[in-house]
Amino acid sequence: MTADERLEAFCAFFNKLDKSCTRELYEFYTPDVLFIDPLHRIEGSRALERYFATLYENVTACRFRFHDRQASGQQAFVTWTMQLVHPRLNGGREIEVEGCSQLTFAEDGRVARHRDYFDAAALLYERLPLLGGVIRMVKRRIDG
DSSP states (O other), X not given: OOHHHHHHHHHHHHHHOSTTSGGGHHHHEEEEEEEEETTEEEESHHHHXXXXXXXXXXXXXXXXXXXXXXXXXXXXXXXXXXXXXXXXXXXXXXXXXXXXXEEEEOTTSSEEEEEEEEOHHHHTGGGSHHHHHHHHHHHHHHHO
16 A cells, blocks of 8 residues: 555544544554654553544544545655634534644554644633633734
C-alpha cells in the first residue's frame, strides 16, 4: 500500500468512527501507538481505544471534512474541519474546529504516531459558560 493509499484509508476510517466501532482502532494503529493532541498524550492502542470509547460515549455527532493531504514515505499530513455535536458544549449546537493531523506509519501500514494540532480553546474552553466569555474577550483584545 502506498503512502497516499494509507492516508486515504485513515481518512475513510475516521469518518466512520463512532462509539460502535472503536475496537476497529487495532486495525489502524500499532499496539505501541503514541497519540498526542492539545489535551491528551496517550500511549498504546488499548489506552487509545478507551479514550475514543469515552469520547464518543457522549458525542451526538462527529464528522471530519478532510482537505489538503500530503504523504511521503512513512509520513503523512492532512488538514481537516471537525464538526462536533456534544450535549454539554455550545448548548448542544454544532461546533466546527479546524485542525491538522501528522501521522507516522509503521512498516505494516498501521499508524505508529498520531499528532493532532488544533485550537483547544475553540473546541472546548470557549464553549464553557464562565471561562468561555473571558477567553472570547481576551481574543478580541488581542485581535484588536
